[in-house]
Amino acid sequence: MNHISKISIDDSAAPPASEIILQERKVAAYDLLEDNNFDLPGRDGQPAPPGPYALRLGLRDGRLVFDISQEAGEKVAEFHLSLGPFRQVMKDYFQICASYYDAVKTMPPAQIEAIDMARRGIHNEGARTLQERLEGKADVDIDTARRLFTLICALIPQG
16 A cells, blocks of 8 residues: 655644644654555546655645655645634644643543543544545545644644
């Protein structure tokens, strides 16, 4: 199966990222590159251009942009996704992550585990939303969708 072998972030349309966000992006990108399945469907009766792919992920005009090239640099696809379907799940995800980080400092392990299970559930919901939004544009498995969702969350300004 094809995969993403290079990833870059275009955050020129976002406020400057904090050191914490830059570190989260770095870890999310590393995790994605370590293991992913990313395939483009054929279009107009033509087979899909073969991977591996280089992905440039960014924001433009309030939309999430996937700019995809082959490793050699030839652009093969670009698509834009509305952030609307992600807003609630991302809000929930940011809130549960904050709760989790607070819980780790003060709560007993059983409560931390319960919050972590909720966090993973919301993360899975975000990954499924991403898979649905990518339908017909790119094929990704659930693990790749989870890693991409993490990277998207690290790209979107929280607030």
